[in-house]
Amino acid sequence: MNTDAATAASAERSGSLLNLEAVVVAFGGLQALGGVDLEVWKGDRLALLGPNGAGKTTLFNVIAGDIKPTSGRVIIKGIDCTELPARFRPRLGVARTYQKTRLFRGLTVEDNLYLAQTGRSGRHLALLRSGVDAEFRERARAMAETVWLADVVGVTAGDLSHGQQRQLEIGMALVTGPEFVMLDEPASGLSRGERERLVQLLLSLDVDITLLLIEHDMDVALRAAQRVMVMNEGETVASGTPDEIRVDPLVHAIYLGSEAGLRGADP
Amino acid sequence: MSPTGAAPGRAQSRRTLRRLLSARNVVVAAATALALLLPLFGSNFFVEFVMTRTMILGIAAATIVFLAAYGGMVSLAQYLLAGVAGFMVGNAVVAQDAWSKGLKLGWNPWVAVLFALAVTTAVAFVLGALASRTTGIYFLMITLTYAVIGYYVFGSITPLSGFGGITGIDPPGLFEDHPQRMYLALVVLSVLVYVAFRVLAVTPFGLALQGIRDDPVRMASLGFNVSLHRTLAFTLAGFTAGLAGVFNVWWNGQIDPTSISIGPTLDLLIVAVIGGTLSLEGAWLGAFVFVAANNYLRNLPLVDHIGITEARFNTIVGVLVLLIMILSPDGLAGIIDRIRLGLRRLVQLSRGSGAGPPEAAAGSAP
Numbered sequence: 136m137n138t139d140a141a142t143a144a145s146a147e148r149s150g151s152l153l154n155l156e157a158v159v160v161a162f163g164g165l166q167a168l169g170g171v172d173l174e175v176w177k178g179d180r181l182a183l184l185g186p187n188g189a190g191k192t193t194l195f196n197v198i199a200g201d202i203k204p205t206s207g208r209v210i211i212k213g214i215d216c217t218e219l220p221a222r223f224r225p226r227l228g229v230a231r232t233y234q235k236t237r238l239f240r241g242l243t244v245e246d247n248l249y250l251a252q253t254g255r256s257g258r259h260l261a262l263l264r265s266g267v268d269a270e271f272r273e274r275a276r277a278m279a280e281t282v283w284l285a286d287v288v289g290v291t292a293g294d295l296s297h298g299q300q301r302q303l304e305i306g307m308a309l310v311t312g313p314e315f316v317m318l319d320e321p322a323s324g325l326s327r328g329e330r331e332r333l334v335q336l337l338l339s340l341d342v343d344i345t346l347l348l349i350e351h352d353m354d355v356a357l358r359a360a361q362r363v364m365v366m367n368e369g370e371t372v373a374s375g376t377p378d379e380i381r382v383d384p385l386v387h388a389i390y391l392g393s394e395a396g397l398r399g400a401d402p
Numbered sequence: 403m404s405p406t407g408a409a410p411g412r413a414q415s416r417r418t419l420r421r422l423l424s425a426r427n428v429v430v431a432a433a434t435a436l437a438l439l440l441p442l443f444g445s446n447f448f449v450e451f452v453m454t455r456t457m458i459l460g461i462a463a464a465t466i467v468f469l470a471a472y473g474g475m476v477s478l479a480q481y482l483l484a485g486v487a488g489f490m491v492g493n494a495v496v497a498q499d500a501w502s503k504g505l506k507l508g509w510n511p512w513v514a515v516l517f518a519l520a521v522t523t524a525v526a527f528v529l530g531a532l533a534s535r536t537t538g539i540y541f542l543m544i545t546l547t548y549a550v551i552g553y554y555v556f557g558s559i560t561p562l563s564g565f566g567g568i569t570g571i572d573p574p575g576l577f578e579d580h581p582q583r584m585y586l587a588l589v590v591l592s593v594l595v596y597v598a599f600r601v602l603a604v605t606p607f608g609l610a611l612q613g614i615r616d617d618p619v620r621m622a623s624l625g626f627n628v629s630l631h632r633t634l635a636f637t638l639a640g641f642t643a644g645l646a647g648v649f650n651v652w653w654n655g656q657i658d659p660t661s662i663s664i665g666p667t668l669d670l671l672i673v674a675v676i677g678g679t680l681s682l683e684g685a686w687l688g689a690f691v692f693v694a695a696n697n698y699l700r701n702l703p704l705v706d707h708i709g710i711t712e713a714r715f716n717t718i719v720g721v722l723v724l725l726i727m728i729l730s731p732d733g734l735a736g737i738i739d740r741i742r743l744g745l746r747r748l749v750q751l752s753r754g755s756g757a758g759p760p761e762a763a764a765g766s767a768p
């Protein structure tokens with residue numbers, strides 16, 4: 136307990152928000168992550184690049200607690216979260232989106248954004264609506280506007296277009312008021328204009344918000360991030376500033392020939 | 403902002419009124435009024451047997467619909483839970499000197515009701531907690547296992563269930579020799595259960611339950627305790643099934659292990675399926691069709707001619723269920739919904755107005 140508190144305090148001082156220590160994930164014989172180390176600071180804007188199957192989403196799942204690593208440690212704000220289930224992450228200010236949208240398809244856009252907030256507050260066991268509820272509703276509608284869904288707040292999520300569902304996915308992460316946001320390919324399936332809007336939205340986030348971004352669209356990734364990490368076959372193969380990554384020969388080697396595929400041609 | 407924003411309160415209350423006066427609510431209110439007035443013109447048999455049974459089965463089936471429509475859990479344990487309440491009432495109320503079986507505690511019938519509901523709720527909580535980590539077909543299988551185990555448990559613990567069951571279970575004085583009162587009480591209870599489930603759907607608890615139905619993984623990552631939530635919903639449904647069970651045992655005057663065997667368990671599922679597992683109203687509709695078929699189809703003249711005996715009656719019900727499911731996966735409620743939409747489209751066409759507003763809400767929220 137004491138050492139935990141000490142670690143937490145030192146993490147706070149050094150501004151370190153997330154530490155991954157030698158994280159390994161094996162699915163049967165397949166090693167999706169082969170000992171990844173990563174440190175993310177408060178206010179960091181980090182983009183995660185890599186070809187299909189590199190292990191990016193798996194890394195997200197480990198950080199978010201959706202899967203437990205085979206070995207290694209996940210430390211968030213100095214607290215060892217390796218064994219903690221996913222539902223404790225929001226209390227640490229962590230929010231994520233999913234590559235394949237996970238929405239409440241039978242509920243309206245507003246209810247989706249409302250529910251996203253109640254989990255963290257413990258309000259979801261309540262049988263009565265209260266003042267807090269009105270606040271959540273208001274914030275839900277405001278967020279709908281932020282992610283360009285203002286005119287469909289009353290529409291059932293399952294009836295939204297693909298692009299709108301992607302936008303709602305992002306809104307559900309942002310509406311929780313997170314300190315640490317993880318976005319898994321937020322630009323996939325969006326039109327060129329929508330991508331531009333998205334970049335502007337990401338750039339407009341509060342400077343205190345830490346952002347971890349998986350993105351196949353190099354343009355979006357390199358503009359939104361201050362730091363880039365490149366993964367391949369479960370390992371970190373390069374990291375640096377966007378400018379460094381742009382000219383890194385190794386990165387070019389990995390992406391060579393698939394550059395066109397990386398730009399938008401997503402399944 | 404916009405000038406219409408000046409009186410949001412009035413607009414809001416008008417919207418609330420419009421929502422309350424939806425076609426669905428008006429039909430439900432009319433059906434309720436009809437049910438309440440029924441004793442004035444219905445035959446005794448119809449009121450005291452057909453409709454009383456309909457209300458009991460309707461409440462029990464509504465708990466299946468509630469769990470399925472809002473929680474995405476198809477439970478086969480609801481009839482067992484009703485049976486638990488029934489056995490508890492039986493053991494508690496039968497007097498020591500009565501010619502019957504069971505514990506014969508001889509309690510006041512209302513105390514017995516509280517006791518039965520408390521036990522049923524506790525049992526539902528435990529069973530729900532054990533099943534809450536599963537979904538879909540696995541949840542169905544676990545609850546089916548509960549039903550089977552429950553049958554054997556009551557069958558083998560004879561001090562609790564008697565050999566041939568507990569007989570001579572009298573309802574409280576309020577209902578004894580007043581079957582019409584019992585019927586009216588069941589109508590009121592049905593309305594309460596129906597309204598409670600529908601109101602629950604828009605509370606924070608109910609919305610979270612629907613979120614869990616749609617995507618439990620997302621809910622967990624948003625900080626929800628998914629299995630606790632499922633457990634609580636199951637417990638609530640268990641309590642409500644217990645209410646149905648109490649009336650059921652009052653109405654029957656007896657209960658034995660066979661009455662909670664796999665047959666009646668599946669019958670209740672059939673009731674829910676006939677009505678439509680996604681529509682609360684469907685529970686009572688399905689119950690009515692099922693009970694009516696049970697009571698009247700047997701007496702049709704052709705039944706003897708083509709040799710449909712008691713034993714083959716289940717085949718008829720089976721064919722009926724199959725037909726409804728082929729016509730509409732959402733049961734009778736789904737069929738009615740489609741007719742309603744079709745009529746509206748006809749009206750729109752005849753008015754010559756082009757495309758009306760899209761029916762975004764249709765069939766999405768139960």
Ligand SMILES: Nc1ncnc2c1ncn2[C@@H]1O[C@H](COP(=O)(O)OP(=O)(O)OP(=O)(O)O)[C@@H](O)[C@H]1O
Binds near residue numbers: 189190234
């Ligand atoms: N639940 C799972 N069970 C088995 N194998 C898995 C599972 N999840 C991922 N994998 C495998 O692990 C590897 C890494 O997958 P991951 O989804 O992390 O890649 P990614 O970098 O996100 O790729 P993409 O760009 O296609 O999203 C892949 O080979 C994938 O098939």
Ligand SMILES: [Mg+2]
Binds near residue numbers: 192193234
């Ligand atoms: Mg991925």
